[in-house]
Amino acid sequence: MWLTIFWGIIWLIFLTRVIKHFRWSRHKFLPLPKRPTVAKIMAVPLNIRETVEDINDFIDRLNGHNKKMNMAQFWGYLAAFLAALSSFIVSLVTNI
Secondary structure, three states: OHHHHHHHHHHHHHHHHHHHHHHHHOOOOOOOOOOOOEEEEOOEEEEHHHHHHHHHHHHHHHHHHHHHHHHHHHHHHHHHHHHHHHHHHHHHHHHO
């Protein structure tokens, strides 16, 4: 009986993690808007366009890494969820 309750709680926990990481893998950070401007800070001209492009390249790489990381965690938690669910079902069947 207690083992069945334990496995029921465990598979619910893993299910929430599966859903969370799947949703997080779809999230993307938005790039900065591209405006062709030049700024002067303390009388030194700065090309804002190059800086924005560099930041947007970083954001693109960050989005790719976040997606890969969250999908890897999704598949790991999915495997753990299926194992816990099967243990829950087996403990239900054997307790009857």
